Amino acid sequence: VREAAAAILVMLAVGAARATPPWQRTETREPCRSSTLLRSPYFGDLHIHTRFSADAYIYGTRVGPRDAYAFATGAAIPFAGDDEAQSRSARIDRPLDFAAVTDHSEFFGEVRLCDDAGSPVYDDVQCQLLRQAEPPEEQRRATVAWLFPAGLPRPEHHHICAAPGVDCGGAAVSVWQEMQAAAEEAYDRTEACTFTSFLGYEYTASPVGRHLHRNIVFRNHHVPPSVSSYVETAGGGIPQGFWSAIEATCLDAGTGCDAVIIPHNPNLSGGMQWVDPIDASEALRRQTLEPLVEMHQVKGNSECRFDRLAGVGAGTEDELCTFEQLAEAHGGPDEAPPPIDRYPARNMVRNTLKDGLAFERRLGVNPFQLGFIGSTDTHDGAAGSVAESGWAGAEGNNDSSPARQIAGRLRANPGGLAVAWAEENSRDAIFAAFRRRETYATSGTRPVVRFFAGDLTPVACGSATFVRDAYATGTPMGGELGAVRGRRGPRFAVWAVQDAGTSEAPGTGLQRVQIVKGWVDARGATHERVFDVAGAATSAGVDPVTCAPRDAGASELCAVWEDPTFDPRERAFYYARVLEMPTCRWSTRVCRAAGVDPLSPDCATQAAAAGSPFTGCCLGPGDDPFLDPLVQERAWTSPIWYRPDGIARVRGGVRYGAKPGTDRLAMRLTLARLPRKLDPRRRGLEIRVSDDDDILAVTIPRRAFVRAGPGRWVLGRRVGPVRAATLLLDGRAELRLVTAPTDLARAERAPHLVTVAIRSGTYQASHTRLWDVRGGRLAPGGR
């Protein structure tokens, strides 16, 4: 009791009251009963196929979007059996908080017409190919015939669309409308906020089998009347043609439409998922449109790659990068997987992030500033079906029996989840998390992970105000930092808690937390290093009967860490990787049920007795570069980027006047290094201070600053509400400004998150902190 009494802590006041979240509500709905300013983790799946995807249909999947959302919320749905009859059934281990059905948009119309017995092309060979039930080994012909146009430089719709009386465009719209109806029916707009459906689809450009695929996820129901696909947009380039279509029909359409585009499993892109940007403005366009990458899914992991037999990695020495790797580097026909030294670097996200830093050094803009999510890519409509135990598969009848799963799909895995830190479970709140990249990916389990970087002086593990202090003095995952503590470099705080699990499958404890750093040096060369920051690389293996880890691991790990190799001149990113203790992989469970134990020395003998499909069961670290009968589930937080020319510090804030119209904003903003593009003679300077509204949004035109001495510029006249401003440019940069008395009542007088952003040409930087109210002022709370 003495201990407990000594540990009595002041209750966290923030979060109890409903405070302004930094986004606007764009739809008609009740606010959520459960809502918190400092955010909760919501678990979802943003990559789900149903029968509207030609390949899923060919695999025997007949469920639609409504079924997928039903599965996500706990209902059982049918799966294709061996003969494609819907003879199997499964349900999720625990419901999701959000999901998006993302069918391949290329052939919506064709699939609908071939599925409709009344259509004039119903008996066409193309349609018969789609509907004909086929064993997996014979599906290739049908799949290739259907998806072939997605691999051509000048794709066209299938010939059935040219038949008289056939309207593929109209049929595609009817599919899109059915998807919208299903999403609307699944979306909980009540204050209970039990489930959020998102609208989306997949863009499926696959030149020569290189998967340059992207999902689009829309913010709300204001979506374009028809979908865009590779077929219509190929002429504009991959993915620039698609970007242009989305800008025209959504982002710039003035309809309230908003969307993010999410590239996924780059491990099958043959190195082409992210090509070099042609210039700074294209780099900025990419950074804006594609804030996230789906890094883990059924078709493998794309963080990093290490071949344990060769003892070599693709740009890494990180031995944990053997995790859930596919053998091949793209989906092209009949080429052997490349040896590790010729494996395309940007198939792996860590390499892409490093290259992003190098581009930023040259162009001033990072084209590959990617936050992380995981998802499934299920082709069974089985949203979030990620449990290793009892996995029903993801590709229709390819997974209809243990023999098929082991013989044909050994390197597949149940896929991952997308986790968003959001104030509440609604479309606007979760979409805003996607935009600011405050997300993390998991390989399917549900650990809870907080990750911050910044000054973080008051932040300590075990502190009741950890989260509040971290938001006040640092940025969460997905954000960026300037030189917050000068040469000493930022502090990092990571706090991870294990998955709570279910009654059938208790969650697995944590082994360790790592921070992965990538950086670019003064010569432009990129580097990476992995630091263990909590826990240790211990494992005692698993119980051979129950598969439970022998060493239970930690239910919670936490660390506040400083980078011993920090160099303030070097651009860098840092992300946290949280590792669970090893447990049995899905394939190990399937093999064991068939009488073949991958963990037994008698595995080969047992496999011989069980039959040829099961020989794969015995592959492991001794004879395969990647496969392992044990799986070490993990989570990856979105990175935090350190930018020498990012915003190091914001001082000042809003001083509320005694009478309306007499408020003022005074601010001093410091950058440790002068950005190349910041030149008041040549470019205007946009300054924006915002929460859910713009508190201040002003563009100071070029030449409005007048030279007043070496490296010193002053505003020669009033610009909008800004009465005075000074710009000091002497290798460092400092901006001071003050507004005339004005009405700033839209800046709520309560603690909340405020973003200060500046932009000049293609240079932009931002700084978000929890601002607090003290003595009539709203100001950044920390250092």
Place this chain on the structure above:
Amino acid sequence: MARALRSPLLHFLVLGAALVAFRARFEASDGERPSIVIAARERARLREAWTEVHGTPPAGAVEERLVRDAIDEEVLYREALARGFDRRDEAVRERLVRLGGFVGEETAADRAALEHEARRLGLAHTDLVVRRQLVEMMRLASGRVGPEDLPSEADLQAYLAQQAGEFAQPARARLTHIFLSAATRGAALPADAAALLAALRASGTPPDQAVRGGDVFIRGADFDAPPAELERVFGAGFAAAVDAAVPGGWIGPVRSAYGLHLVWVHAREPARTPALAAVRGRVLHRWLRERSAARAREALAAMRARYAVVTADVASRGR
């Protein structure tokens, strides 16, 4: 209601059905009913078609379903012809024009002549594509819901009340908990929890006095959540303990995946039916979908009743 008119589902249903300007109305016919015969030969054909697609012959129940579907298809086809759909539907006419061009003796490019030629050859009654199109048109027509079917506010209210279970907001509990971490306290955990609970009860400390002892929980101390969510946050069994608690006092220790918890339940709310305004979109979509399905079902039953159906029984199987 303007919002309902913009509903995608409605467009989806109406666009499909608007191909025919037709309102289904079915009366029983007088006199002798026309007959539909599914002979043993037909059964065999259905079995073969199924086997060809699925690799194995249909099970008994599946075969009966196939026969039922075949009867329905024939009924829909005949009813479509009886209503002259084959003369009004653009897709059917387009098909007949093409067929006329392929098989007819007429060489003129005159569309009307080609269509006439196809009809003269009986293709409107024998072509499989025409048949399927007519069946689907009839299906759509019989399940048609249009703007005139849009439910009134009272209809939706009544439907929501009737389907309250489907739209119910789950029960929920509002609680504050004090967390005692297994990781931090190790072997002292049970004793710490028991002692703290006793102290809290003895002093009568309520949670809203803004003080607490214990360890910090990553997802906070205050929850307002349904049982399913509590289970996902804390692990199995937690919600049951909360459900059993009398609000307004400390209970515990309750075990979670992370340690022990002392819980104060402020209030529990039973599941309840939400206000219509909050679920209007979902209710309307569901209502329209069900109305369409029910109408199609009733119409098909009424149409089927107009025919005398004769099927070869299962005994003829394999002959």
